[in-house]
Amino acid sequence: MSQQYYTLAEGCPFASSSTAVLLRNKTGGGLGLLQDTQLIETLAHFSRERIPERVVHAKAVGAYGEFEAVADCSDITSASFLNTAGKKTPLLLRVSTVGPEAGSADTSRDVHGWAMKLYTDEGNLDWVFNNTPVFFIRDPIKFPSMNRSHKRNPQTHLPDVNMFWDFHVGNPEGIHQLLHLFSDRGTPHSIRNINSYSGHTYKFTKEDSSFKYVKIHIKTQQGVKNLTREEATRIAGENPDYYIQDMFEAIERKDYPIWNVYVQIMDPSEAETYRWNIFDMTKVWPHKDFPLRQIGKLTLNRNPQNYFTDIEQAAFSPSTMVPGFAASADPVLQARLFAYPDAARYRLGVNYQQLPTNAAKVPIYCPFERDGKMRFDDNYGGDPNYVNSSLKPTKFYPEVKNVNPNSISLHTEHEKWAGEVSAYTSHITDDDFVQPAELWKVFGRQPGQQDRLVDNLASSIKGVKSSKLRGDVYALFGRVNRDLGAMVQKATEDAIKQSA
Incomplete structure (x- = not known):
């Protein structure tokens, strides 16, 4: 390779990066000229x-x-990247907070998005997940x-806790994720110490058009580890890029983080009669009903060469799917x-x-x-700008690979809907609080977790x-567990009195 030298953007060599073309006067001033391209x-x-x-x-x-x-x-599944034990597929992972801006602190209490692009041998597959198994809403x-x-x-351009809790009181189906968010899980110790979940139900499909419903779980081999609210707040002030630094340095020292990847599998016939929609x-689907089956593991082993090029320009969408x-x-x-590819077209073109x-x-x-x-390529040269031209016949994957067309279909036959178009609104029932109540009991088996959850909630609700x-918020948590509602109310009102 020839020795590299400085040029302008069009490749023209320039003698120095320190000169400006000016019309100078005798007292040291100068007027810039339009000919100063540099x-x-x-x-x-x-x-x-x-x-x-x-x-x-x-x-x-x-x-x-x-x-x-x-x-x-x-x-x-007929997915090619899963058809052979030991088969490896390169990937890109981007893990983010959800609400805060790009300059915010990594350790802010928030849900964390898990966006992963698998560069498979049948095209890209994007997994756009979260570090919680549930979501705040169920209506698009x-x-x-x-x-x-x-x-x-x-109006104020300030974070608004009143808007936050007003929204959630009006949409109480999100109480399940609120418990996750305000528990220790809302402030992970590092990205290497979080799990990830599809949240959504997806399908694994086969060549014969049969399929299974699946939920995907990605579990860290490093162990789940979290920060307390006080630790997260301290780190936010000391190093707002704490997670970025932690991951970069771990990979640099070859301490590669690893996650196991599992699926829960449900037959379509079970879906029709299962207790939960x-x-x-x-x-969530309880593991006792649908146990985890491991399908793979993923390892992070290479840092980006340039953050903007590799990570900031990365675009992920759940619509990016491969056969199977x-x-x-x-x-x-x-x-x-x-929404996701539309956002990418807006941001990146x-x-x-x-x-x-x-x-x-x-x-x-x-x-x-x-x-x-x-446009970065040859724009398909002189090919017709449509498919199936008689001037340049189009070949398709099934004929090239000699496979059944059904094997690469992203659609299945189970959902032949009989219904009508309607303006649908879901309704809150007691069932919406059953799983959050069980999660509250799980926290009770972890020393101090319930107390920290209540303290974290009070620090926000105050x-x-x-x-x-505030009364509506207490009532919301009271529907999960009467003691929880009372504890949140007492802790919050005491905090308000102390600050008065």
Whole structure:
């Protein structure tokens, strides 16, 4: 390789990076000239080097690694990356907080998003999960409202605890995730010490169009470890990039973090009669009914070479699926199938899939996706901009690979719906509080966890100015467990009196 030297962006060599072209006067002043390309390029690019940050999931840790199948899973899916024990697939992982901005502290109490891109030999598969097994909502129309309530007051531009609790009192189905969030799990010790869950129900499909419903669990081999609220607050002030530094340094010293990957498997016939709506993201499938089956493990073993290029420009969407893996009728998932790639087109441009961090590692031929800003390839040359042209006949995967077309379908036949279009609204029932009540009991088996949960809740609720809204919050937790509601009320009101 020839010796590298400094040039401008078009490759033109420049003698020095320290000169400016000026019309100088005798007293040391000077007027800049438009012909000073180096100065103009330097200033203009600086003003344009930021892209819109993500509306949510703006602050993140990122790294590369590999997924390894631990068994042949062809009995439950035709997905190629799972068809051979020991088969390895490269991946990119980005783990983020949800609400805070890009410059916020890593250890802020928040749900953590787990976005993973598997570069399989049949295209990319994105897993867009969370570190909690449930979600705040089950209706897609609430999706934007939930994210707004977790950010800033539109008038003051300050975090608003009143909006936060007002939203959750009005949407009590999220109480299950609130218990996770305000427990120790809301402040992980590091990204290496968290689990991740699909939350949504997905499908594993096979060549004969049969399928199983699945939920995916990713469990850390490093062990789950959390910070107390006091520790998280201290670290936020000392090192707001604590998680990023922890992951980067662990990989640099070859202390590679590893997670085991499991699935819960449900037959479609079981779904029709199961106690819980399997498409309700606020519910879990008890392990006693659907035990975990390990399908793989993943290892992070390479840091990004450039954070912006590799991580900030990375785009993930649950709509990015490979043969053998498909979406279910989960309403929130259905909304995300549109929202995520639409966000990427807004942030990165219509050709975001061509960026190296997003590009598939297999041949791509999609001739109707043409033109647009920042086209990075040959734009399919002179090929017709549609499929099945008689001038250039299109070949399809089944004929090239000699496989059944059903084997690569992302759709299954089970959901042949008989129904009507309706403006659907879900309703709150006592069933919405059964699983949160069980989680409260689980916390009771962990020394000090219930007390810390109550203390964490009180530290937030004490900022609610309306006594009526505080009363509604206490009632919400009281529906989970009467003692929990009373404990939260006492701790909060005592804290308010002490600060008066």
